[in-house]
Amino acid sequence: MHLTDTHVHIDHYPNPQKVAEAYERLKIYTLFVTNLPELFEANYSSYQNYKYIRLCLGFHPQLASEFPFDELLFNKLINKTKYIGEVGLDFLNEHNEIKNKQVNIFDYITSPKFNKGRIYTIHSRNSEEQVLEILVQNKVKHAIFHWYSGNLLTLEKILERGYYFSLNPKMLKTKNGLKVIERLPHDRILFETDGPFSRYNKEVIGPTSIEKSYKDFSRIIPYFEKNVYKNFRRILIERDLY
Template sequence: MKQTLIDSHCHVDLYDNPLAIAQAAERAGILTVAVTYLPSHYIQAKLHLNGFQYVRPALGLHPQVADQHEREIQAFIEQAKDAEYIGEVGLDFSKEYRLTQEVQERSFARVIDSIKDRQRFVTLHSRGAELAVLSQLTSARMYPVVFHWFSGSQTQLLQVLDAGHYVSFNTKMIGSARWEEDIMRVPKARVLTETDGPFVREGRKIAVPQDTQNVIKWLAKSWAVSIEEAMHQVAVNFSVLLK
């Protein structure tokens, strides 16, 4: 894979000017996985991103919109037949979304069943539900996936890694004392970069794909390698997940 910055989880469609964000990432050659909340959003993203080389739409069924899953799940199953990028999918058992836990679990089981046939890039949500997500993945014998913005315990992190999965880091994570310590627990070969834009911001600045360079700098410092070596490692990791 050509050495480039990689934003493995970005909500391009949720910026005020999605096309401008996509065009800027395309011009800069930043490989950007444009995750979506619902299959209907993914279908629109495919239309708008047609012809883009670096910005790639991902098929999603977000746990935080479980009230819309029933009318969208069949579209997910149909679109999953050809989709090479999946995200954002998963579970969210945080206080705000705990009431829809049963719906989320049923939907996630169907999502996994529709994508477990072959390896493809999958970025998922697991807030407050890390072990529930891992349990479903393990039961289905899923290929390795990416746990985006992991917020579980150190023990849970090790369980995720022991199962062969990956973790993606954004600029909000690298500013935390927790990850200053825990980055060394994550094998270099299991690390990806992301922004989770536009949900991540530094002061008033909303994160954009170009900000993955700040994560790369942090990784290079943490690993005691050059920026080029860190960028190459992340690119290799990403390419492995596409095979």
């Protein structure tokens, strides 16, 4: 099988090295997202020799109230990767000062001087329209909306821009998740675990759960594995061409 995981926080597992080795052993193409530039820097040297894992440079919007965004460090690290994430906005229960801070950081991270030839994995809870607006303004070509939970009208607008959606197994368990899945064309779907912040069969999801998760999705999406792998290859080719 050709398996992928386009959004996982390997450094948040109790034993990150063991998890990373499992991804390698199972030959799962993996985007390891980080929540701060400092965490990307801390993990960079340890993950350079992996064949299937790519480290992403991120700043999680929910950390904007706790940590300053280090522009100098971000600028220093940006040329070390073609993958940016987890980044975006999260307006759930946030006051305006923090929302504005998130917007400024996300606008900077996605600016034209950084986004050429890079793939973004996007957090957009309660802020889907604002995220899309910034991506469009900055002419971001390659973005993956991670675990999308917004309305279907905005989903259609996102599709019109050619962006992708990474599907999480938890989406199969909710009405809204199933509605989102039903509306997505098969040429715009990818797969993610968001591990370890998600569960599969009541256990923390990990690389050994991915093949079973694919089979769950294949019950409602024909040729799920084939479509996801084809889409993953396409977004990489699109990135390189751009």
